[in-house]
Amino acid sequence: MDVPCADCPLRKTGAFSPNTTEEISFIQSFKRGEVNIKAGNLLVREGVISGELYTLLRGWAFRYRTLGNGKRQILNFLLPGDFIGLQERLGTQASSGVEVLTDAVFCRFSSERLWELYRNHPALGYDITWIAAHEELIVDENLVSVGQRSAAQRIAMLILHLYKRAESVGMKDAEGAVPFPVTQQHMADALGLSLVHTNKTLAQLTRQRMFTIRNSRMTIGEPALLNKLADYFSVPLRGRPLI
Amino acid sequence: MDVPCADCPLRKTGAFSPNTTEEISFIQSFKRGEVNIKAGNLLVREGVISGELYTLLRGWAFRYRTLGNGKRQILNFLLPGDFIGLQERLGTQASSGVEVLTDAVFCRFSSERLWELYRNHPALGYDITWIAAHEELIVDENLVSVGQRSAAQRIAMLILHLYKRAESVGMKDAEGAVPFPVTQQHMADALGLSLVHTNKTLAQLTRQRMFTIRNSRMTIGEPALLNKLADYFSVPLRGRPLI
DNA sequence: CGCTCGGTTGAAGGAGGTCAACTCCGGTGG
DNA sequence: CCACCGGAGTTGACCTCCTTCAACCGAGCG
Numbered sequence: 399m400d401v402p403c404a405d406c407p408l409r410k411t412g413a414f415s416p417n418t419t420e421e422i423s424f425i426q427s428f429k430r431g432e433v434n435i436k437a438g439n440l441l442v443r444e445g446v447i448s449g450e451l452y453t454l455l456r457g458w459a460f461r462y463r464t465l466g467n468g469k470r471q472i473l474n475f476l477l478p479g480d481f482i483g484l485q486e487r488l489g490t491q492a493s494s495g496v497e498v499l500t501d502a503v504f505c506r507f508s509s510e511r512l513w514e515l516y517r518n519h520p521a522l523g524y525d526i527t528w529i530a531a532h533e534e535l536i537v538d539e540n541l542v543s544v545g546q547r548s549a550a551q552r553i554a555m556l557i558l559h560l561y562k563r564a565e566s567v568g569m570k571d572a573e574g575a576v577p578f579p580v581t582q583q584h585m586a587d588a589l590g591l592s593l594v595h596t597n598k599t600l601a602q603l604t605r606q607r608m609f610t611i612r613n614s615r616m617t618i619g620e621p622a623l624l625n626k627l628a629d630y631f632s633v634p635l636r637g638r639p640l641i
Numbered sequence: 642m643d644v645p646c647a648d649c650p651l652r653k654t655g656a657f658s659p660n661t662t663e664e665i666s667f668i669q670s671f672k673r674g675e676v677n678i679k680a681g682n683l684l685v686r687e688g689v690i691s692g693e694l695y696t697l698l699r700g701w702a703f704r705y706r707t708l709g710n711g712k713r714q715i716l717n718f719l720l721p722g723d724f725i726g727l728q729e730r731l732g733t734q735a736s737s738g739v740e741v742l743t744d745a746v747f748c749r750f751s752s753e754r755l756w757e758l759y760r761n762h763p764a765l766g767y768d769i770t771w772i773a774a775h776e777e778l779i780v781d782e783n784l785v786s787v788g789q790r791s792a793a794q795r796i797a798m799l800i801l802h803l804y805k806r807a808e809s810v811g812m813k814d815a816e817g818a819v820p821f822p823v824t825q826q827h828m829a830d831a832l833g834l835s836l837v838h839t840n841k842t843l844a845q846l847t848r849q850r851m852f853t854i855r856n857s858r859m860t861i862g863e864p865a866l867l868n869k870l871a872d873y874f875s876v877p878l879r880g881r882p883l884i
Numbered sequence: 885c886g887c888t889c890g891g892t893t894g895a896a897g898g899a900g901g902t903c904a905a906c907t908c909c910g911g912t913g914g
Numbered sequence: 915c916c917a918c919c920g921g922a923g924t925t926g927a928c929c930t931c932c933t934t935c936a937a938c939c940g941a942g943c944g
Binding site: 463465466467469470471473484485486487490491493494512513516517520521523524526527528530531532533534535537538540541542544545546547589590629633 | 706708709710712713714716727728729730733734736737755756759760763764766767769770771773774775776777778780781783784785787788789790830831832833872876
């Protein structure tokens with residue numbers, strides 16, 4: 399029923415660093431089944447003690463945090479291959495929630511065996527550290543956007559970043575379009591903007607043909623212009639670890 | 642000359658989780674001397690390939706990132722015990738710079754022996770992952786502030802957070818004051834606000850006796866009010882690992 | 885003694901927020 | 915088959931929080 403790790407479709411994208419067959423068989427034994435979540439539902443609720451670890455196998459999701467006044471900040475978007483559950487100390491309250499944008503499948507891992515992973519497979523332990531560090535990098539980038547960029551720049555940045563990430567896991571089709579299940583409300587919550595202003599700025603950029611969003615798919619029209627607008631110099635993200 | 646890890650003053654604060662004497666002696670061998678930086682200078686320059694790892698032993702610093710237009714975002718403030726160098730893959734360009742607020746001392750670690758750490762001391766590897774995850778948590782919190790809170794709330798949040806962190810590493814004196822070497826420009830850069838507006842909002846809050854900043858020291862006047870204003874429910878940060 | 889750095893204050897303008905109404909579209913159920 | 919509904923997107927008017935520009939103060943220091 400479940401996808402065997404040895405046949406993991408994500409590894410075939412070439413976006414991830416290879417592992418030995420021994421490591422993969424440990425990962426397989428570490429895996430405790432798959433979790434299916436329907437679009438719009440939660441994988442992790444804020445403030446709940448869970449201590450579960452997941453890898454997003456298929457679909458899109460996002461990690462967020464809500465304030466007392468009801469405002470929500472999306473911390474980052476999750477694409478296939480992203481690891482979830484390192485944000486808090488295991489066994490404490492989840493500081494952020496995870497909600498799913500499309501129907502999604504997660505691989506669930508046994509947090510009790512995490513210690514065994516570190517003990518018997520130090521290379522995988524190293525990988526997990528690397529994953530945590532890499533995720534911080536993404537949040538760093540978002541913080542720079544929200545703190546210092548104008549609305550148009552933030553949107554340009556988000557579009558570019560998501561396009562690149564989707565492309566890297568093999569989501570680009572023959573026409574150069576990638577799936578884009580993100581509503582304007584999600585963009586607003588991620589960028590610290592109001593929905594209305596997000597809409598108006600978005601409209602301006604699409605009028606300039608910088609990119610197109612239609613039927614939950616996105617294409618980039620003017621990559622150079624968009625990069626310049628966003629003031630963004632991307633580093634290629636290849637060869638990151640996958641658990 | 643250098644402080645021996647077995648006598649590390651940070652461990653005496655009780656803010657960090659204990660290690661076995663064997664682990665501490667490995668950390669000692671992992672340590673490659675101390676680095677002294679004068680107030681206002683850089684430990685790490687943005688974009689430079691270094692691959693060094695550090696722990697801040699004494700003083701204050703901050704991690705930041707600069708945009709093409711010269712604007713700067715402070716990503717987080719660094720206090721004693723904070724680990725530096727996980728933000729990028731070892732041996733690649735530093736994505737963020739580290740600048741020092743006060744004269745500071747860092748323990749430098751050998752990145753070549755990091756692999757040995759994971760192999761021979763899995764518990765320390767686990768700790769490093771935990772440190773990376775914890776640091777992401779702090780950046781998350783900053784992102785929530787900058788994205789969703791008003792200027793007054795952001796300042797309240799920053800004050801509370803820094804006070805709590807300084808207190809946790811034993812910096813509080815008999816009068817309840819902690820060092821506060823942060824200028825208004827630094828606060829502005831961390832909170833995504835202009836200097837002028839930071840100043841005016843700060844003045845309003847101090848007029849309400851919420852806190853006092855004088856001679857680079859800070860005291861909190863109304864913790865309850867401040868907490869309510871910031872919409873911030875702090876979790877106690879004790880028992881985090883120290884390398 | 886003058887310079888620089890950090891902090892303070894006032895005035896004016898703009899980027900973005902809020903409120904409100906309307907469209908479009910895909911269900912879903914009579 | 916059509917009516918109804920809710921979610922997403924669009925647009926206009928108004929307002930405000932915050933930025934920008936500019937000037938000034940005080941303290942430390944070469």
